Amino acid sequence: MRNKFDKELDKLNDELTEMGELVSDKIVQSISAFKHRDKEKAKVILDSDNEVDEMEKTIEKRALKLLLQQQPVASDLRLISSALKMITDMERIGDQAADIAEITMSMPKFTKDETFDKLMKMASLSIEMVKESIKSFVTGDLSLVDNISEHDDKVDEYFNNIRDNIVEELRSSETNPEYATDVLMIAKYLERIGDHAENISEWVEFSITGEHKDN
Structure with missing residues (x-):
């Protein structure tokens, strides 16, 4: 038995x-699609969004x-018990990757500026986490x-900087409001992805040591 x-x-x-x-892989591909304005890649991510959901159900069962x-x-x-917690965070990361891909599908043209560079650094750190x-x-x-x-603190710092930059640009009419909103939403999704990655790491630690930071 x-x-x-x-x-x-x-x-x-x-x-x-x-x-x-x-x-x-989904978050890597979604950021790549955004960075290169690759709508075909973004569409593939959206079309395969249910893969993560199905895996969550299989593991939960x-x-x-x-x-x-x-x-x-x-x-x-x-x-x-850690597995049941981790799959919830993984599923949400998959959702946020799809959200980024969805924004990419309809984003207006943009210029790679200082805010864009910060967003890419934020994305790299979130992916690494x-x-x-x-x-x-x-x-x-x-x-x-x-x-x-x-x-995670650094990811939060990137988000705050990007938000402040966008507010400043909107005040001076230096950016397309629709583009600014899209960038801010992507930054918010990346911040959440960082939070979920931290949650996963805490449950990994619990599964190995029996200790959890919230306890």
């Missing part, structure tokens, strides 16, 4: 890894089955997320 349970637990790990890689199948030991319970939190889960190496809180 335990052998069967362990095999199902391994499948859960594999599916979590696959979902993590999928959402990482397996996790709940494991909880009911056998009385898990403490380490099993930590992993399963997602990738490192997923890699930490896959490898069990918590050192990969040692600086995740500091990175």
